[in-house]
Amino acid sequence: MGFGRPLGRGLLIVALALYTAFAASPFVWVFVLSLRTTTEIYADPYGLPLPPHFGKFADAWLGSSYDVYFMNSVAVVFSAVAIVTVVGAMAAHCLARYQFRGNRALYFLIFSTLIFPPQVTIIALFQILIEYQLFDTRIGLILVYVSLQLPITVYILESFFRRVPSDLFDAARIDGYSEVVIFWRISLPVAWPAISTTIIVNTILLWNEFLFAIVLISSDSKRTLPIGILKFMGDQSNDVGMVATGLMIAIVPVVAIYVFFSEKLIQGMTAGAVK
Amino acid sequence: MTGGSVASSPAVATSGVAAGPIGLRAWLRLSDQPFGAILGFLLPALLFYLAFTVYPVLLTIYDSIFRVLPNRPATYVGLANYTAVLTTDPTFWQAVRNTIIWASVGPVTEISIALLLALALYAKIPGMRFFRIAWFTPVLMSYVVVGIIWMWIYNYDWGAANTLLRFLGLGQLVRSWLGDPSTALPSLILVTTWMWTGFNMVVLLAAFHSLPAEVLEAAELDHCGWMGKLWFVMIPMVQPTILNLAILSFVGKMKVFDLVWVTTRGGPLWSTETVSTYVYRRAFDWNTFDLGYPSAIACIWFVIVLAGVLVLSRIFRRHQQLEF
Amino acid sequence: MAVVELIGVTKTYPGGTQPAVQGVDLRIEHGEFMVLLGPSGCGKSTTLRMIAGLESITAGTLCIDDLVINRVPARDRDIAMVFQSYALYPHMSVRDNMAFGLRRRGFSRPDIERRVASVADGLGLGPYLDRRPFALSGGQRQRVALGRAIVREPKVFLFDEPLSNLDAALRTSTRGELARLHQNLGATMIYVTHDQVEAMTLGDRICIMSSGKVVQIGRPMDVYSRPADIFVAGFLGSPPMNLLPATIEVDGGSHAIRLGDQRVPIPATMPASDMRPGPVIFGIRPEDMAVVTADSLEAQVATVAPLGAETILSLALPGVPQEALLRAARDVALRPGDHVRVACDLATASFFDPDTGRALSSRLSVGA
Numbered sequence: 021m022g023f024g025r026p027l028g029r030g031l032l033i034v035a036l037a038l039y040t041a042f043a044a045s046p047f048v049w050v051f052v053l054s055l056r057t058t059t060e061i062y063a064d065p066y067g068l069p070l071p072p073h074f075g076k077f078a079d080a081w082l083g084s085s086y087d088v089y090f091m092n093s094v095a096v097v098f099s100a101v102a103i104v105t106v107v108g109a110m111a112a113h114c115l116a117r118y119q120f121r122g123n124r125a126l127y128f129l130i131f132s133t134l135i136f137p138p139q140v141t142i143i144a145l146f147q148i149l150i151e152y153q154l155f156d157t158r159i160g161l162i163l164v165y166v167s168l169q170l171p172i173t174v175y176i177l178e179s180f181f182r183r184v185p186s187d188l189f190d191a192a193r194i195d196g197y198s199e200v201v202i203f204w205r206i207s208l209p210v211a212w213p214a215i216s217t218t219i220i221v222n223t224i225l226l227w228n229e230f231l232f233a234i235v236l237i238s239s240d241s242k243r244t245l246p247i248g249i250l251k252f253m254g255d256q257s258n259d260v261g262m263v264a265t266g267l268m269i270a271i272v273p274v275v276a277i278y279v280f281f282s283e284k285l286i287q288g289m290t291a292g293a294v295k
Numbered sequence: 296m297t298g299g300s301v302a303s304s305p306a307v308a309t310s311g312v313a314a315g316p317i318g319l320r321a322w323l324r325l326s327d328q329p330f331g332a333i334l335g336f337l338l339p340a341l342l343f344y345l346a347f348t349v350y351p352v353l354l355t356i357y358d359s360i361f362r363v364l365p366n367r368p369a370t371y372v373g374l375a376n377y378t379a380v381l382t383t384d385p386t387f388w389q390a391v392r393n394t395i396i397w398a399s400v401g402p403v404t405e406i407s408i409a410l411l412l413a414l415a416l417y418a419k420i421p422g423m424r425f426f427r428i429a430w431f432t433p434v435l436m437s438y439v440v441v442g443i444i445w446m447w448i449y450n451y452d453w454g455a456a457n458t459l460l461r462f463l464g465l466g467q468l469v470r471s472w473l474g475d476p477s478t479a480l481p482s483l484i485l486v487t488t489w490m491w492t493g494f495n496m497v498v499l500l501a502a503f504h505s506l507p508a509e510v511l512e513a514a515e516l517d518h519c520g521w522m523g524k525l526w527f528v529m530i531p532m533v534q535p536t537i538l539n540l541a542i543l544s545f546v547g548k549m550k551v552f553d554l555v556w557v558t559t560r561g562g563p564l565w566s567t568e569t570v571s572t573y574v575y576r577r578a579f580d581w582n583t584f585d586l587g588y589p590s591a592i593a594c595i596w597f598v599i600v601l602a603g604v605l606v607l608s609r610i611f612r613r614h615q616q617l618e619f
Numbered sequence: 620m621a622v623v624e625l626i627g628v629t630k631t632y633p634g635g636t637q638p639a640v641q642g643v644d645l646r647i648e649h650g651e652f653m654v655l656l657g658p659s660g661c662g663k664s665t666t667l668r669m670i671a672g673l674e675s676i677t678a679g680t681l682c683i684d685d686l687v688i689n690r691v692p693a694r695d696r697d698i699a700m701v702f703q704s705y706a707l708y709p710h711m712s713v714r715d716n717m718a719f720g721l722r723r724r725g726f727s728r729p730d731i732e733r734r735v736a737s738v739a740d741g742l743g744l745g746p747y748l749d750r751r752p753f754a755l756s757g758g759q760r761q762r763v764a765l766g767r768a769i770v771r772e773p774k775v776f777l778f779d780e781p782l783s784n785l786d787a788a789l790r791t792s793t794r795g796e797l798a799r800l801h802q803n804l805g806a807t808m809i810y811v812t813h814d815q816v817e818a819m820t821l822g823d824r825i826c827i828m829s830s831g832k833v834v835q836i837g838r839p840m841d842v843y844s845r846p847a848d849i850f851v852a853g854f855l856g857s858p859p860m861n862l863l864p865a866t867i868e869v870d871g872g873s874h875a876i877r878l879g880d881q882r883v884p885i886p887a888t889m890p891a892s893d894m895r896p897g898p899v900i901f902g903i904r905p906e907d908m909a910v911v912t913a914d915s916l917e918a919q920v921a922t923v924a925p926l927g928a929e930t931i932l933s934l935a936l937p938g939v940p941q942e943a944l945l946r947a948a949r950d951v952a953l954r955p956g957d958h959v960r961v962a963c964d965l966a967t968a969s970f971f972d973p974d975t976g977r978a979l980s981s982r983l984s985v986g987a
Contacts, residue, residue, distance in 0.1 A: 260447070
């Protein structure tokens, strides 16, 4: 494309640097705050963490039930992602490879729920979970999470399963393999890149999920991390230092995944938006 | 369509697992396909879908015509909830107004800034991979984290926003951003723009890269400098992508709850009340604890969101066919 | 209408070890139809794109009408190009596709309308002016690409394998139209292709390239009958020229060719009669060999391929490792295994150095 003039390019880089500062500085600030005590922060909000108080992380973890919240999140998210991946892959495989009346209608129905505002299901889900004694249980939340992420999983995987050449299936059938084995040994391996992408994307989205968690869980021992942080913030909003440390605990897993899988994550989350 | 074997003749079903009457299988065009396997693959997903999506939606619609109170049988009220919401509830309309403003302004800012950023990266600025990764980061964060951080940024005394203004000598512009009804909503819109612009940028960049190079070369030979190429060729050709992003952003803002709940809870003075926060409040925070009323709101809102998506698609639909 | 001249033009991609195009010297005259011919990767498209300004020139000079234009941006070069994939603007109508370049250059509206209308009529696109590319067939899209170039009335037309995406029948008819177009417009045209039939039928001159270098430039029949090296000899002509290992023998004052176990004397009036003894590659085209009854080379028929208009015989010559192809009449009554006698028209034969592949004989030279 060529911006010939160096001045033009220079200005451009300045503009981009400014935007990068805009995008990244909140995180940098939180990181810095997480290593300082609240007194230090109130004295000088923008000072450097000298000395850095790494011990605060241990305090937050043990002293404020962060370990409980974190573990709940891990359990819920891990289970939900595992289930939705299996269930979604099976459905996507079926919709992509077999033709039957209603195939497209079904796909469209599942896909269209992506634009449903959550209000239209949350009240009813609240009632349903209470009625079936799944309210305030991690299992109930897991089941709801699975249904939340099913549409996007099916959407991403369906187009991948389509790409497996039919000849592979025909050959396998002639060799006498059953449909289940075909799914397991042919479809899944081919779509593995997409599957790993959906796993990563679903993990991030559910890790951060807030509305359903706050409605469907009420006891502190079962709270997930986002709610836990909010409660923590509510109880000790003046203890900025500790809150910042808590935020960092929540951010770190996400950043870790991002650092290792940035390309996959970006592709997965933006999949289908490019036309 | 690709896929397994095509069922041609409608008549006799023969394949291995015989489950269900032959007539049903023929109607479903499953005559020579493995009915059992298909069912097995679809059933779990279908169950989840029916139990946790379809059923709740129906239940919400059902609830909306009742007064639903805890530990009491529901009383049928017909359309009373709807009329109450639409005619006697100023908070509802305030929430609708706020949400629609958010859902209109948000996409515009997010996409236009993203366009500029994507074009900058398309021009192969050095360090573009770093920029791309850095700008995408806000998308990954929980709204709780984002909300708390920005509450600190907007803090009147020591927050970054006011500190920066004072530092630049613009002290008179300092205000309590989230505490002032006239600036609360714009402040939150800025936060969502901060979050989502990176996402839009990544998508637009990919769209630009997928444009056929020869068409851009043809534009070059047609006497287009980079501005000409941008305006007459590149942006028109990514219009379908822009539409997708606009819909995604629009729907996302119509749903927004987390950010508001963490920062302002709909205040001050309902200036940031959105339909989701209002529904939540009336369903779970209210004294009367009637679930019918907020269900009615949810149904109305559902219709509005669908209408919005249809309108958006229709506006852009004329330019859809860009086969290349 | 312009003269395009390339002097020592070289292109090396950053990080590349070999230049993609090396030392190309080429002069295209006013109104000439020059074809750049060669296999994939030979550098012909890169050369074309350098002329267009879509690739930068690493070394050498490019001139149009004696003006050096190495640094002139593509949009200012008054060149129009027809791309292999047509590169139409998918969001614009046919009319707008053709008018776009003119609008960008500031032509007046009536002027643009007049030009577009007349060019569209000439190409039979009149009824399609308001359609968009997705609603057109491949052939129609190609005409729009052509129309877009013609309407500009540029100094030079560039074509980058424009017929590759068409089916065979359309390709033949469009080839004829391109030839007529050149006659009508009389413009300077530079055409890239890998198809030697297109090159032979369309070109005033052909420039054959291989591995980034120019191998031979000349009029079609010159290049065909007097190829400068083995590569050109094998590239032009279908079926290709027979290239048989042989030896020149000198016995006293007379020369002869030893082909395997047989010996063909060369009359003193023929080319090669002044060549030194030693191994050569003997090149003879299938149409320059004939089945005869007289006393000449012996061969055994290996395969017979009747093509309808003619028959291609594949012959085994004793002592020669490769089979030779021969173009025979359609009603020749031979079967595999038959013994025949064949004669070669030595006047049309070519001789090549077996080490370098270049043609021997004082009559051959590279260039126009």
